[in-house]
Amino acid sequence: MRRPLIGLTAYAQHVHFGRNDVMAGMLPMTYVRAVHVTGGRAVLITPDDPGTDVLETLDGIVFTGGGDVGPGHWGAEPHPETEVDEVRDAAEIMLMRAALEQDLPVLGVCRGHQVMAVATGGSLHQHLPDLIGHDRHRAAVGTDPLAAGAGDYGRHDVVTADHSLAHDLFGRHTTVNSFHHQAVADPGRCVATGWCPDDRVVEIIEHPGRTFALGVQWHPERTSDLRVFAALVAAAMNRRKVAAAA
C-alpha cells in the first residue's frame, strides 16, 4: 500500500537560520515527523494562493498551529491581544470549507482547530484570561509542559464526551500540552467533544457529518502521543482504498 498524501498548511514567516534572514514558506518539522512516523507522506500547502484545487490530489489535510484567527470572520472587533495574518486566514478558511465539502479527512491543531470552528460558522473567545481569569492555557514559547519535572503551567487534563470520536481515540481522559490564549466559543457546525475539566474550555471538536474531521486545541505533534495523526492517516488510507475500488 502506498502512503497516503497528507497536506499540511504552511505559512509565510521571516526566519533566521545560519547567516540567512529570509521570508520563507515554512513549518516546524514536528508536524512533518508526526505524519511520516504514522505512515503518511507530508506535503506543505502554501497560504499565498487563492485556489483549492490542490485538495483533489490529497488524501487528508492538517490545519496547523499559528497565530490568531481574525475576529472579523465571526463579526467581532479585534481584542487588543489579537494578532492576525489575513492572508493565512483567508486561504485556510477557504481550504477548510472545501475540504469538509469534499469529506477529505481533516485534522485541526490549535489554530487549525479554531479555523474549523470559524469556517463552519462558529466563533472564538479572543483572550482566555478575560473569560477564565488566568493564562494557564498558554505555556511559554519554546517550553515543553509535558517534560519530566516541568511545572503544571500549560499542562492539563481533557475529558471527552461518551460516544464521540474523541472518546474512541483517548478514552475518558487524556493529558495535554497547551499553548493558546484563544479558544472555541461556538463550534459552528462542529460539536464540542472534549473539555478541560478545570475551566470548561473547549479542547476537542468534531464534525458529525464527516468521515473524519477532528480538531484539538493542544499540540500533539510536539509529543510522543501521535494518536490523532495515526487516526488521520488511517482515514486517509481508507479514502484511497475506497477511491481505488470505485
Add this chain to the structure above:
Amino acid sequence: MRPIIGITTYVMPATWGGWNDLPTVLVPRDYAEAVTLAGGRAVLLPPDDRDADVLRMLDGLLLSGGPDISPRWYGQEPGRHTVTHPERDEAELLLLEAALDRDLPVLGVCRGMQLLVAAHGGTLHQHLPDVLGHERHRVAPAVYSEHDAVFVPGSRIAGLMGGDVTINCFHHQGVADAGKLTVTGRAEDGLPEAVEDPDRRFLLGVQWHPEVSRDVRLFGALVQAAAERS
C-alpha cells in the same frame, strides 16, 4: 485544475517568533510566489528519502537552491569550502530519478542545477575562486551579482530569455563538466550558467536565481510543460 509544482525544501534549525533553533522545513517564499504568478499551484516537499510516492500528485518538479551537494555524488572528496546537507541530497536525488523515469518536467535552480549535473554523470568545481581567480559569482553575503550570459542559439533557454540576458548569481560552486547534459548558456568567464537535455519534454537547470525576480519566462515554461503533461 492548475498544474501542481513540487518545490524541494531545507530542514534547518531556524529562529522566529520566540522559537530558537527549532528544526523547521523552509524554502524562500520567492519560489512559491514565482510558481503561483506563472499559473501553477506550488506545494513544498519536506525531504524524505523513503520513496518517491509524492510524485503521483505532481505535474512538475522544482529543485530549489541551497547548500552544496556532497562531492561523493561526483566522485570527489569535500574541499575545505564545501558545506553539505547529505539527507537533502538523498531525498532530492530519489525524487529526481523517479521524475526522470516519468519524464516529469524539471527545473533546477542553482544547487538544483548542480544536482541535475551530478545526476547526469557530470562534475562540479567545489570553490570557484580557486578555479576562476575571482569572486564575481558571489560578491558578498546575501548580494546577487548581475552579469550578462551568452546562450546557445536555438536552445530552450535562448528562446525563453529572448533579448534580456541579464542574470543574477549567488554561488561559490559551478559546473565543471555537465555530463550527459548540454551546456546552453555561459557567463562571460565561460562558466556554464544553463544546462538542458534537448531530448526531454522539459529538463532545464540554471545557475542563477530567476525566482528572485519571479521570472515568468522560466517559471511560465515549467508550468506550461507541466500543464501539457497533466
